[in-house]
Amino acid sequence: MQAPAKEQNRSRFYYADDDLIEKPFNWAQIARLGRYLKPYRKQLIPVLFAVLLATAARLLIPFILGWAIDNAMDGGRPDWLFYCAGAILALFVLQWWANRYRIRYMNTIGQNVIYDLRAELFKHIQQLSFRFFDKRPAGSILVRITNDVNAMQELFTNGVINLIIDMVQLVGIVALLLVLNFKLGLAVMITVPIMFVASTTLRKRIRQGWQAVRINQSRINSHLAESIQGIRVTQAFTQERENMEFFDGMNKRNLRSWNKASALNQSLGPVIELTSAFGTCILFWYGSHLIQSGELTVGMLFAFANYIGNFWEPINRLGQLYSQLLIAMASSERIFEFFDETPTVSEKPDAKELPPVRGDIRFENLVFEYEKGRPALRGIHLDVKAGQSIALVGHTGSGKSTIINLLCRFYDPVQGRVTVDGYDLRDVTLQSLRSQIGIVLQDTFIFSGTIRDNIRYGRLDASDEEVEAAAKAVHAHDFIMALPNGYDTEVEERGSLLSMGQRQLLSFARALLADPRILILDEATASIDTETEVRIQEALKTLLLGRTSFIIAHRLSTIRNADRIVVLDHGRLMEAGTHDELMLRDNGIYHGLIEAQYRFLQDAG
Numbered sequence: 001m002q003a004p005a006k007e008q009n010r011s012r013f014y015y016a017d018d019d020l021i022e023k024p025f026n027w028a029q030i031a032r033l034g035r036y037l038k039p040y041r042k043q044l045i046p047v048l049f050a051v052l053l054a055t056a057a058r059l060l061i062p063f064i065l066g067w068a069i070d071n072a073m074d075g076g077r078p079d080w081l082f083y084c085a086g087a088i089l090a091l092f093v094l095q096w097w098a099n100r101y102r103i104r105y106m107n108t109i110g111q112n113v114i115y116d117l118r119a120e121l122f123k124h125i126q127q128l129s130f131r132f133f134d135k136r137p138a139g140s141i142l143v144r145i146t147n148d149v150n151a152m153q154e155l156f157t158n159g160v161i162n163l164i165i166d167m168v169q170l171v172g173i174v175a176l177l178l179v180l181n182f183k184l185g186l187a188v189m190i191t192v193p194i195m196f197v198a199s200t201t202l203r204k205r206i207r208q209g210w211q212a213v214r215i216n217q218s219r220i221n222s223h224l225a226e227s228i229q230g231i232r233v234t235q236a237f238t239q240e241r242e243n244m245e246f247f248d249g250m251n252k253r254n255l256r257s258w259n260k261a262s263a264l265n266q267s268l269g270p271v272i273e274l275t276s277a278f279g280t281c282i283l284f285w286y287g288s289h290l291i292q293s294g295e296l297t298v299g300m301l302f303a304f305a306n307y308i309g310n311f312w313e314p315i316n317r318l319g320q321l322y323s324q325l326l327i328a329m330a331s332s333e334r335i336f337e338f339f340d341e342t343p344t345v346s347e348k349p350d351a352k353e354l355p356p357v358r359g360d361i362r363f364e365n366l367v368f369e370y371e372k373g374r375p376a377l378r379g380i381h382l383d384v385k386a387g388q389s390i391a392l393v394g395h396t397g398s399g400k401s402t403i404i405n406l407l408c409r410f411y412d413p414v415q416g417r418v419t420v421d422g423y424d425l426r427d428v429t430l431q432s433l434r435s436q437i438g439i440v441l442q443d444t445f446i447f448s449g450t451i452r453d454n455i456r457y458g459r460l461d462a463s464d465e466e467v468e469a470a471a472k473a474v475h476a477h478d479f480i481m482a483l484p485n486g487y488d489t490e491v492e493e494r495g496s497l498l499s500m501g502q503r504q505l506l507s508f509a510r511a512l513l514a515d516p517r518i519l520i521l522d523e524a525t526a527s528i529d530t531e532t533e534v535r536i537q538e539a540l541k542t543l544l545l546g547r548t549s550f551i552i553a554h555r556l557s558t559i560r561n562a563d564r565i566v567v568l569d570h571g572r573l574m575e576a577g578t579h580d581e582l583m584l585r586d587n588g589i590y591h592g593l594i595e596a597q598y599r600f601l602q603d604a605g
């Protein structure tokens with residue numbers, strides 16, 4: 001199978017951190033994983049006890065059988081056979097009961113561990129700063145929370161306990177073999193080093209095979225997430241075929257890597273089986289010699305053969321467990337990498353609560369860069385009085401959103417500071433700051449749920465009356481009532497069933513309900529009809545009343561209505577003033593921008 005050339009040429013969905021799974025087996029990581037079991041110590045003790053009980057029962061059965069052959073059958077006491085059969089039956093029942101208990105409780109513990117892990121990971125990711133998300137596509141984050149956590153599930157429900165069962169069984173059998181007949185015990189164990197060498201060389205290749213599988217799967221998932229999120233763009237640009245080809249290439253590569261890893265994995269079994277057959281040959285050859293010399297009974301040879309059968313099984317399974325462990329190690333390493341990520345914007349230990357603000361805001365000589373050496377803001381100085389509305393204007397990439405990002409403290413400035421009512425943002429808690437800032441984004445985020453839920457997102461304890469009052473104030477009530485179930489209409493995820501203007505009005509209602517002193521508005525760029533424009537402008541007036549507001553403005557009407565217009569260019573504040581003041585500067589940037597917009601509108605008309 002040849003992967004399409006297109007896919008091979010591209011490095012899309014290749015993440016530098018995929019390479020991380022090349023790291024070797026790591027005990028520190030196992031210990032770190034073990035910490036997740038710690039809260040369940042008490043439940044683990046009876047499970048371990050059940051494991052011991054089941055193993056002891058299992059190991060006793062061959063001994064009883066051997067004993068029965070020597071003493072009941074050979075020894076001429078066939079009546080003892082009845083008791084032996086009874087004992088074996090009792091041991092089987094005990095083994096069955098202990099296994100049932102173990103499986104049930106271990107599943108619960110495993111699921112609880114996964115629950116804890118997932119919850120902790122989600123909580124942690126929510127706290128991470130914007131910088132973290134700048135570096136990673138949403139798909140790769142998604143893969144970690146779903147795939148990598150799921151990969152751990154098998155480890156915690158079956159892996160850990162099987163490891164313990166196999167170890168206990170192995171140790172038990174070795175001890176029994178040596179006690180029953182030291183010489184024969186040693187002889188059959190000659191095969192162990194052979195098996196060890198054969199399986200360790202295979203193990204490395206198996207591990208690399210599974211690593212390749214995980215990388216390929218993670219890419220497929222990232223591509224899937226991106227494709228589904230961007231399906232509209234794909235269809236609009238009729239890129240389905242090329243997307244399919246690209247996906248097909250990834251899918252084939254995944255299939256190939258899976259087949260290879262799986263074949264390697266399965267080759268371990270026959271190696272073990274061959275070695276175990278060799279062990280059985282030694283057993284019968286050397287065992288019959290020992291019987292002839294009177295050092296071994298037939299019954300004990302029978303017991304030995306049984307133990308040997310039970311001996312290869314855990315060794316074989318340990319090999320499989322090892323690959324499972326490696327898969328889980330790779331996943332856990334990627335999960336821990338997230339856990340080790342600390343928010344770049346963090347609260348000081350002595351951060352104060354920002355009291356209810358008036359809304360005086362100062363940007364003092366603000367310098368900021370997203371990437372070193374590429375300043376996005378170069379010395380911004382701006383004084384905003386409480387209640388003023390500021391329109392931020394400038395070419396794309398001039399730094400408008402960056403000012404907002406710093407005001408919300410999504411990032412910290414490289415130089416200078418931002419103050420609200422005289423408080424440096426770095427001295428107050430994030431919660432007390434952000435809870436007093438309302439943000440209305442250009443791409444209004446509509447969650448799945450009802451219209452009412454979506455407005456209430458602004459203030460969760462708002463009553464139905466308050467929700468409706470907010471909707472009325474921003475003129476959203478009429479269109480909501482025209483929907484099939486009014487306020488209880490379910491909106492699809494991201495509000496795809498609502499128009500752009502309707503989504504804007506909903507987000508205004510949401511912001512009004514939250515009633516923040518400081519409001520940030522990223523105005524939608526999409527053109528809307530004049531009637532909606534008028535409605536939105538009226539809604540805006542209600543929304544902005546008495547708040548300090550920053551509007552990344554695109555519509556002329558919004559810009560003109562602002563108390564002050566701030567013009568940015570390449571991260572510098574170039575002009576500030578009212579519309580009339582700025583229009584007086586014939587060669588000014590603002591003057592140029594407005595002229596250009598008029599010309600555009602005239603041409604379009």
Ligand SMILES: Nc1ncnc2c1ncn2[C@@H]1O[C@H](COP(=O)(O)OP(=O)(O)OP(=O)(O)O)[C@@H](O)[C@H]1O
Nearest residue numbers: 134370371376394395396397398399400401402403
């Ligand atoms: N997350 C980021 N990582 C790296 N660079 C960024 C990031 N966000 C913005 N930039 C860069 O910072 C500069 C300012 O960007 P900003 O988003 O503030 O511009 P803007 O004026 O809001 O543009 P637009 O009107 O297109 O939204 C640009 O050069 C941009 O490329």
